[in-house]
Amino acid sequence: MADASEPQSLDEAPHILLVDDDQRIRSLIERFLRKEGYRVTVAESAGHARRKLEGLMFDALVLDVMMPGEDGFSLLTTLKADTPDMPVLMLTAMAEPGERIRGLELGADDYLAKPFEPRELSLRLTNMMRRRPEPARVVRFGRFRFDVRREELTADGDPVRLTDRERHLLKLFASRPGATIARHELVADEDLGDRTIDVQINRLRRKLEDDPGEPKYLQTMRGQGYRLLADPGES
Template sequence: MAHQPHDTGQAGMSEEKPHILVIDDDRRIRELLQSYLAENGFRVSVAPTAAVAREKMRGLAFDLLILDVMMPGESGTALAQSLRGAKERIPILMLSALSEIEDRINGLMAGSDDYLPKPFEPRELLLRVQNLLRRSAPPSDQRVDVRFGACQFNLTRGELRRNGELVKLTTRERELLRLFVQNAGQPITRGDLSPDGAEDNARTVDVQINRLRQKIEEDPSNPVYLQTVRGAGYTLHID
């Protein structure tokens, strides 16, 4: 391509546009999708490998992944399985030059929500992206943006802002905050907050809660919003 791809991951673009991460080791496909999706109203970031994608996902919340199956290092299938194993609910559209039925079944079993063989028609990909985003949208009666103090958490994107500034969250912190927001005002036990539901991981949960407090509380040692409930766990108070 002669032109430079749109850099829609930079500041200045609307934060309300869905943010898509394209993961493909083929530079031409990355540039094509970045340009095409940006022209159709999306923010787009790209990654050539699963390792680079994981690094981007540590600091940013994405609304959808477009994921190639065959990549050097960790494959797209392995990445999808890992994300689903960590209970990451982000929609995944898998791309592959492998078009056999068995390959599609393997992709869906790995946790992808849709599967598109290469070569593909960009308009078809766009329709599939739009359908996946529509299916993953929260019910209309569910609050999407939740405020507590100087913070605002977007439940759909998993994005936390403090005084309007984006706060970087780890995948685990994002999962915890979603769980607290969805159960605001209700105590949640350490067992329910643990990834494997084990109470003996209480110390690990406490450390994660303390780190989360550093990001949302004015005075983490005297929390106002993310409070300890003696003998019951933790609860989040929202405005």
């Protein structure tokens, strides 16, 4: 993964979910990370973070331990059960080593005690994401293969022509095979209206499906969004 300080497009920039109940700290960290080249989504509570995690993709999570209601440990436990490869850096104002040990035992990848230098946070995030396993390079579904890095689709070994928008949408789905991607995420990512997204999905289906009216691979999850149903064991 490229260093977050390197110039990169918005699509390539690592996407961070920042969860902290302190508005001042959220604003400070968000401003700094954006200057460092990250995309940042903020949440003020564990419940708010859960809603963000349902519909958006993130490269790492910055999570405060002590929050009103559900604390960071509880959210961390759920997150690591669902997405064990998600890098998590925990923030704490507590000095007790027992609390840091608890977070690490629950699966946190790193710890940073408040107060801290924002630059240290950025460097720790970069190091965590470098250690993260690379996503599948090739996703297979039926007679199709999609190379995520090269953004190339083939059918039985023959190249399939895609428009730039179709290629971008397919890369989103192939980066999370089997996961439902919410409609609002697709709309925001493509800066398009709901109806235009439907049109683009239908056009892509005509290239992927034997019967676009009964899609086998690019499926509609009613009331939620869409998912790409890939073959098991993609590499």
